[in-house]
Amino acid sequence: MLFSLLVTAREGIEIALIVTILLGYLRRIDQKRHFREIWYGVAAAAALSIGVGAGLEIASRELNGRVLAAFEGSTMLFAVAVLTWMLFWMKRQWAGISSELRHHIDTALSRGSVAALALLAFSAVGREGLETTLFLFAGSTNQSSDVAFVLGGVLGFAIAAGAGVVLYYGSARIPLRQFFLVSAIALMVLAAGLLSNALAELQEAALLRDLGPRPWDTESLIAMTSRAGKFLHTILGYDSAPALAQIALYWGYLVAVLTAYLAWSSGGPRRTTTTQGGGEPVPVALSDR
Amino acid sequence: MPLLLVAASVALLLALTACRDDGGASREIKITQTDQGCTPAEITAAPGEKLKLTMSNDTGHIYELEGEGGAHFEEVVVPEGKTRSANFTAPDAPGDYTLKCYDPGVLSTEIKVRVAGPS
Numbered sequence: 001m002l003f004s005l006l007v008t009a010r011e012g013i014e015i016a017l018i019v020t021i022l023l024g025y026l027r028r029i030d031q032k033r034h035f036r037e038i039w040y041g042v043a044a045a046a047a048l049s050i051g052v053g054a055g056l057e058i059a060s061r062e063l064n065g066r067v068l069a070a071f072e073g074s075t076m077l078f079a080v081a082v083l084t085w086m087l088f089w090m091k092r093q094w095a096g097i098s099s100e101l102r103h104h105i106d107t108a109l110s111r112g113s114v115a116a117l118a119l120l121a122f123s124a125v126g127r128e129g130l131e132t133t134l135f136l137f138a139g140s141t142n143q144s145s146d147v148a149f150v151l152g153g154v155l156g157f158a159i160a161a162g163a164g165v166v167l168y169y170g171s172a173r174i175p176l177r178q179f180f181l182v183s184a185i186a187l188m189v190l191a192a193g194l195l196s197n198a199l200a201e202l203q204e205a206a207l208l209r210d211l212g213p214r215p216w217d218t219e220s221l222i223a224m225t226s227r228a229g230k231f232l233h234t235i236l237g238y239d240s241a242p243a244l245a246q247i248a249l250y251w252g253y254l255v256a257v258l259t260a261y262l263a264w265s266s267g268g269p270r271r272t273t274t275t276q277g278g279g280e281p282v283p284v285a286l287s288d289r
Numbered sequence: 290m291p292l293l294l295v296a297a298s299v300a301l302l303l304a305l306t307a308c309r310d311d312g313g314a315s316r317e318i319k320i321t322q323t324d325q326g327c328t329p330a331e332i333t334a335a336p337g338e339k340l341k342l343t344m345s346n347d348t349g350h351i352y353e354l355e356g357e358g359g360a361h362f363e364e365v366v367v368p369e370g371k372t373r374s375a376n377f378t379a380p381d382a383p384g385d386y387t388l389k390c391y392d393p394g395v396l397s398t399e400i401k402v403r404v405a406g407p408s
Binding site: 065066069200203204205206209210214217219223224225241243 | 350351353363365366368369370371372373374375376391393394395
């Protein structure tokens with residue numbers, strides 16, 4: 001549940017920000033009649049993401065045994081790669097995304113192309129939506145309960161939608177930079193767990209044979225089959241007797257990626273917003289109202 | 290942000306309160322995986338009987354035990370040299386069912402679960 005909540009809250013707020021920027025700008029330039037096209041684009045993006053998610057789910061139900069484990073393991077690895085890339089990309093690009101989106105709106109309107117507006121919303125939101133789908137699928141293979149997983153996802157999106165409304169009406173300030181930092185760290189922890197779980201899946205698929213010795217066994221403390229064990233397995237990649245390769249990959253990834261991520265803003269909180277993203281000295285894209 | 294914190298805390302609490310497992314007494318069945326496959330070849334249970342499967346692994350690689358068809362037993366992975374246990378409830382309808390022992394890429398053997406007797 002916590003896994004899906006974290007993923008949808010983070011991705012949902014990114015989507016909410018994009019939509020808020022698009023709608024906010026249209027409102028400001030007195031083009032509210034084009035809200036419709038934006039929502040068409042968002043709806044199409046949602047449909048695409050749900051469709052891809054359904055496709056992955058159906059594919060995984062068709063598979064079993066070795067092939068399923070191989071499919072799940074490689075999806076997890078792919079999700080970690082995309083997640084890591086996305087977090088770094090976001091940090092670099094986010095400051096400039098507002099002006100970029102506004103520029104695209106101007107271009108679309110000057111060409112008189114309303115379809116381009118819908119396409120703009122579709123592509124910006126669709127990317128986030130596909131990321132959400134991929135992470136949710138990768139994290140759903142070992143969850144303890146379907147209901148809780150769905151509930152977490154819905155709750156995360158609800159939080160994001162609420163934040164979107166607040167952002168649009170500008171009635172309160174949301175500490176976005178802190179949210180992005182905290183959620184990025186949380187997602188990296190999830191990703192490290194996914195990596196360790198991916199190795200176990202690939203071993204079940206007989207694609208990896210020997211992952212090295214298993215230095216400890218905490219099964220008697222927290223059994224893998226217990227609810228606590230399954231919960232920690234999904235969130236932290238808990239394994240009661242992890243192999244050396246799993247331990248090394250988990251901590252290697254976590255330390256390397258966290259260090260790199262934090263070092264990227266070592267010049268203080270202002271640096272990400274003043275030196276990158278087209279030189280717009282704006283904290284996370286929202287100071288233009 | 291406070292909303293998010295509240296939601297995350299609620300989620301965590303829900304997850305943790307759901308963590309208590311019932312530890313009712315049940316008959317223990319020992320299953321051993323060797324390089325020749327799984328033993329025993331057959332186990333017998335009353336309809337709906339609650340069993341505790343204790344699975345040990347004497348091989349040098351992981352193996353999995355999983356229910357097939359009507360036998361609902363979620364996959365358990367037993368690492369090399371380790372012992373794991375999990376609860377298994379026999380199906381309610383009398384008949385023969387299967388638990389599959391699977392050693393990835395090497396071999397798989399089956400344990401017949403014979404469900405018989407008064408329900």
